[in-house]
Amino acid sequence: xxxxxxxxxxxxxxxxxxxxxxxxxxxxxxxxxxxxxxxxxxxxxxxxxxxxxxxxxxxxxxxxxxxxxxxxxxxxxxxxxxxxxxxxxxxxxxxxxxxxxxxxxxxxxxxxxxxxxxxxxxxxxxxxxxxxxxxxxxxxxxxxxxxxxxxxxxxxxxxxxxxxxxxxxxxxxxxxxxxxxxxxxxxxxxxxxxxxxxxxxxxxxxxxxxxxxx
Amino acid sequence: xxxxxxxxxxxxxxxxxxxxxxxxxxxxxxxxxxxxxxxxxxxxxxxxxxxxxxxxxxxxxxxxxxxxxxxxxxxxxxxxxxxxxxxxxxxxxxxxxxxxxxxxxxxxxxxxxxxxxxxxxxxxxxxxxxx
Numbered sequence: 001x002x003x004x005x006x007x008x009x010x011x012x013x014x015x016x017x018x019x020x021x022x023x024x025x026x027x028x029x030x031x032x033x034x035x036x037x038x039x040x041x042x043x044x045x046x047x048x049x050x051x052x053x054x055x056x057x058x059x060x061x062x063x064x065x066x067x068x069x070x071x072x073x074x075x076x077x078x079x080x081x082x083x084x085x086x087x088x089x090x091x092x093x094x095x096x097x098x099x100x101x102x103x104x105x106x107x108x109x110x111x112x113x114x115x116x117x118x119x120x121x122x123x124x125x126x127x128x129x130x131x132x133x134x135x136x137x138x139x140x141x142x143x144x145x146x147x148x149x150x151x152x153x154x155x156x157x158x159x160x161x162x163x164x165x166x167x168x169x170x171x172x173x174x175x176x177x178x179x180x181x182x183x184x185x186x187x188x189x190x191x192x193x194x195x196x197x198x199x200x201x202x203x204x205x206x207x208x209x210x211x212x213x214x
Numbered sequence: 215x216x217x218x219x220x221x222x223x224x225x226x227x228x229x230x231x232x233x234x235x236x237x238x239x240x241x242x243x244x245x246x247x248x249x250x251x252x253x254x255x256x257x258x259x260x261x262x263x264x265x266x267x268x269x270x271x272x273x274x275x276x277x278x279x280x281x282x283x284x285x286x287x288x289x290x291x292x293x294x295x296x297x298x299x300x301x302x303x304x305x306x307x308x309x310x311x312x313x314x315x316x317x318x319x320x321x322x323x324x325x326x327x328x329x330x331x332x333x334x335x336x337x338x339x340x341x342x343x344x345x
Contacts, residue, residue, distance in 0.1 A: 093225040097232070147324060150232045154321045157226040161270060161299055 056184040075174050082163050093156035100146045107146065111139035216243045216260075220253040220267035220279065221297075230266055230297060233324050237331065250274025254282050257289055264334075269298035269305070277305075280312045293334050297322065
């Protein structure tokens with residue numbers, strides 16, 4: 001029975017398990033168990049150490065890649081581009097509304113003139129009356145089209161609200177990146193910078209990033 | 215009728231103004247504010263008959279403006295129409311609980327605006343008659 005078990009133990013299990021199973025008494029068993037647990041812990045700590053170094057390396061690379069492209073400038077650029085989009089779209093919408101303001105009185109005047117002409121001459125086949133009727137239909141159609149054009153400009157407000165949401169998303173990515181840099185810097189043994197409760201200005205962002213060489 | 219149009223987007227203020235004029239309101243009597251704070255200051259110093267406000271604005275949002283109006287004895291009965299892109303259930307309920315008189319989701323049409331305004335004035339006339 002013992003011989004069979006020893007043969008099985010020798011067959012593939014690690015030596016520390018072998019030592020554990022072949023312990024002569026309770027004390028030897030405890031000692032073998034301690035050794036095994038310590039070895040396991042060392043493996044775990046080594047793996048954690050490798051992970052922490054890899055993470056720090058990755059964050060540093062990310063930070064330096066972004067820095068090479070001009071972070072925090074690239075974040076600022078992104079925000080500025082979006083502000084420009086808002087500005088340009090607003091100008092475009094206002095130009096359309098200016099056009100409506102200019103054309104609406106023209107359409108109303110054309111309609112009024114057509115009505116006045118038809119007041120004098122409303123014969124079915126008289127060319128003047130025919131033209132006046134056509135002008136009235138056209139003026140009415142224009143007025144309706146101009147009203148639709150006003151309403152359609154609300155795209156600028158709706159699109160602008162989404163742009164503003166993207167701006168706030170960029171800000172949250174930026175502060176998360178800074179927090180990540182701070183945490184991994186602390187993990188790598190650098191002294192963590194003084195806690196910054198809220199990074200609100202570009203100057204604060206620049207200062208905090210520069211503490212880590214970004 | 216003096217109307218205050220509140221929205222942080224100048225385009226939308228202009229569109230609402232345009233629609234109100236189209237519905238027969240007097241253009242010179244329509245005034246604009248670009249957030250709740252500015253609107254509240256104007257409401258406290260000038261007499262207005264109605265407020266048309268957006269929800270999402272910097273400094274003071276539309277719902278905060280509505281709450282401030284309802285909390286101010288001089289202004290609390292002011293009709294407030296909310297015109298907003300916010301269309302989730304909770305926000306509409308919050309506006310109703312804060313005492314909004316009408317709620318329009320952007321984008322909207324002149325017909326919708328007319329319907330909501332008519333409804334507000336009908337209710338006001340009914341409550342005025344019963345008072």
